[in-house]
Amino acid sequence: MQDRSLSYLLLVPAFLIVLATTLYPLAYSLVTAFREWDLTKQRRPGDFVGVDNFGYAFSEPGFQNSLWVTSVFVITSVILTLVIAMSLALLLRRKGRMHTFTRVILILPFAISPALIGVSYRFMFNPEFGVIAKGLGAVFPALDGVPWLASPDLAMAILVLTDVWHWAPYMTFMCLGGLASVPRETEEAARIDGASNLRIIFGIVLPQMKGVLLVVAVLKTIFALKMFDQVVTLTGGGPGTSTETLAFFIFNVGFKWYDMGYASALAWILTAIMMLISVWYVRMLLSERKMATA
Amino acid sequence: MAEVQLVDVEKRYGSFLAVPKQSLTIEEGEFLVLLGPSGCGKTTTMRMIAGLEDITAGDLMIAGERANDKPPKDRDIAMVFQNYGLYPHMTVAENIGYPLKLRGMDRKTREARVQETAEKVELQALLKRRPSELSGGQRQRVALARAIVRTPKIFLMDEPLSNLDAKLRVTMRAELKHLHHELGVTTVYVTHDQMEAMTLASRVAIMREGRIVQLDTPKKIYSEPADLFVAGFIGSPSMNLVEGRITGGRFEAPGVSLPVAGADRGDVVLGIRPEDLQLTDPGAAPISGKLYALELTGDSTLVTLRNGRTSVCTRGPADFEAPIDAPCTLAPKPGARIHLFDKQTGQRLDA
Numbered sequence A: 001m002q003d004r005s006l007s008y009l010l011l012v013p014a015f016l017i018v019l020a021t022t023l024y025p026l027a028y029s030l031v032t033a034f035r036e037w038d039l040t041k042q043r044r045p046g047d048f049v050g051v052d053n054f055g056y057a058f059s060e061p062g063f064q065n066s067l068w069v070t071s072v073f074v075i076t077s078v079i080l081t082l083v084i085a086m087s088l089a090l091l092l093r094r095k096g097r098m099h100t101f102t103r104v105i106l107i108l109p110f111a112i113s114p115a116l117i118g119v120s121y122r123f124m125f126n127p128e129f130g131v132i133a134k135g136l137g138a139v140f141p142a143l144d145g146v147p148w149l150a151s152p153d154l155a156m157a158i159l160v161l162t163d164v165w166h167w168a169p170y171m172t173f174m175c176l177g178g179l180a181s182v183p184r185e186t187e188e189a190a191r192i193d194g195a196s197n198l199r200i201i202f203g204i205v206l207p208q209m210k211g212v213l214l215v216v217a218v219l220k221t222i223f224a225l226k227m228f229d230q231v232v233t234l235t236g237g238g239p240g241t242s243t244e245t246l247a248f249f250i251f252n253v254g255f256k257w258y259d260m261g262y263a264s265a266l267a268w269i270l271t272a273i274m275m276l277i278s279v280w281y282v283r284m285l286l287s288e289r290k291m292a293t294a
Numbered sequence B: 001m002a003e004v005q006l007v008d009v010e011k012r013y014g015s016f017l018a019v020p021k022q023s024l025t026i027e028e029g030e031f032l033v034l035l036g037p038s039g040c041g042k043t044t045t046m047r048m049i050a051g052l053e054d055i056t057a058g059d060l061m062i063a064g065e066r067a068n069d070k071p072p073k074d075r076d077i078a079m080v081f082q083n084y085g086l087y088p089h090m091t092v093a094e095n096i097g098y099p100l101k102l103r104g105m106d107r108k109t110r111e112a113r114v115q116e117t118a119e120k121v122e123l124q125a126l127l128k129r130r131p132s133e134l135s136g137g138q139r140q141r142v143a144l145a146r147a148i149v150r151t152p153k154i155f156l157m158d159e160p161l162s163n164l165d166a167k168l169r170v171t172m173r174a175e176l177k178h179l180h181h182e183l184g185v186t187t188v189y190v191t192h193d194q195m196e197a198m199t200l201a202s203r204v205a206i207m208r209e210g211r212i213v214q215l216d217t218p219k220k221i222y223s224e225p226a227d228l229f230v231a232g233f234i235g236s237p238s239m240n241l242v243e244g245r246i247t248g249g250r251f252e253a254p255g256v257s258l259p260v261a262g263a264d265r266g267d268v269v270l271g272i273r274p275e276d277l278q279l280t281d282p283g284a285a286p287i288s289g290k291l292y293a294l295e296l297t298g299d300s301t302l303v304t305l306r307n308g309r310t311s312v313c314t315r316g317p318a319d320f321e322a323p324i325d326a327p328c329t330l331a332p333k334p335g336a337r338i339h340l341f342d343k344q345t346g347q348r349l350d351a
């Protein structure tokens, strides 16, 4: 019994640190979301204003724009990442001489910090001296001098590109893991039954990877919803507000406009979205399990 | 239905020779069993016929046509895999109907065929389930149904019964045999279980280290094993093998003296099946030694005696009792078959 109390006692410092660094700020931000707090006027949170901060969000164009931008970003980057990761996994599946080499190469983009990716892509797409911008211009003269990051659609496309570039390799590894658990015999059976290669992939392999693909999709969605680093270093949310993702917008509201109450409310909206996705995901996963083991 | 011919076929994995150059003809409508210990190349041989494995050298002929470069789907074969290879995301009915679906058969005809096939293997009640909701034996049946649903030219089965328990294995064995009789499709069947091979096969090809060492009817393989490997592999309990020499028309070894046909020579292995021996009264018994072990099997007792390096086993009556180390004598039954092999090469010595 004494051992037990001792072990609890030893856990107390760690517990306190967790409490102080995560639970306290979380609770504090939740409370703040219901108060008025303009950092330029007050040093401490002001009056409780009920759900005004949340209500404001739905009438305010900045939030609505960021919701739209985030949706476009999430949908395109999740789909592209998934398709590319799965295709790469199918290609890399066979063990060849290049096996180890390609895998090492693959892990590199994931090892680079997202903020750095933003900066380097910004340089590479600079119309004056960027290597990609110049390269594209040399191959396709029509693309010479295109102001890549100054066009709203192109800036979004490049933002998606950097994110897919960053995440696809990691997700490829996850897909490779999933592929390894698909029995070879099912594919060979389909081959003998008369299925073409494409049919085997879509009719036999992918359905068996549903669980893994679901994990990949949900993880990628959550990471995409939090997109911040490359927005700061690559586009700065622009041109205009065309790449202002929700996370970036929240940051601006809090630390540029100093409206902490509104920023907290927005942060909790983002959290709620992610929670909904997580709950949906767990449900899907559980029903998938039930189907697989019933 | 079709004849399958392997002509000087060879398979290498890199520099590893899995199946050395050999030829084999599987006749139309025949049930050919590839039998051999694990790792001897049975699966590789079958997969080359299926088209799942490239053939390094030689020709594969199916129904008289060279098939080396034909993709599996154009060979008109069906295969039952060791782990069944069922599609886990499809129901039993969808699994069985998949080969038909791929061939563009319309839904109605397909469903009728699936129903018909399911009846043949008694799966009607399970058509809506998924493979994960089935027992091993039921999965086995689904795999079988998927194979027979489109009456291919050739059936390939790779140890289809090895994942079933002993009792189910015997039942399924009879079903397979019946099915082959009913459909008459050329069948290649891989197993490492000699009992399965003997009961199912029209002919058995016994393989060792990639080579076919004997290809014959089960009867012939049992009665005239081509070499020591086959002799020891077929039969349960396996054939008694005694090393000795032939002098003056008799085979001599410690505790053994039997008249045999053959010229005088040393380095001979005599083979005699346990079921060709019987316990006999002491006296001028040709085989004598001390009782080494008694094993009751139910309807009989396995009696093993030893004398020096000679060890001989036979079946005695179920109520046979004797103390270990008691003197024990055996004699061949009338009409018993005695096999002689060259000890060095292992080859059968024909009188």
Ligand SMILES: Nc1ncnc2c1ncn2[C@@H]1O[C@H](COP(=O)(O)OP(=O)(O)O)[C@@H](O)[C@H]1O
Residues within 6 Å of the ligand: B013, B016, B018, B036, B037, B038, B039, B040, B041, B042, B043, B044, B045
């Ligand atoms: N894909 C492969 N790569 C390398 N060696 C293999 C491969 N498949 C089988 N082998 C080797 O070929 C030999 C025969 O294998 P296999 O045909 O599976 O034997 P069996 O079915 O008789 O147990 C074995 O020694 C095995 O290790």
Ligand SMILES: [Mg+2]
Residues within 6 Å of the ligand: B039, B042, B043, B044
């Ligand atoms: Mg095998």
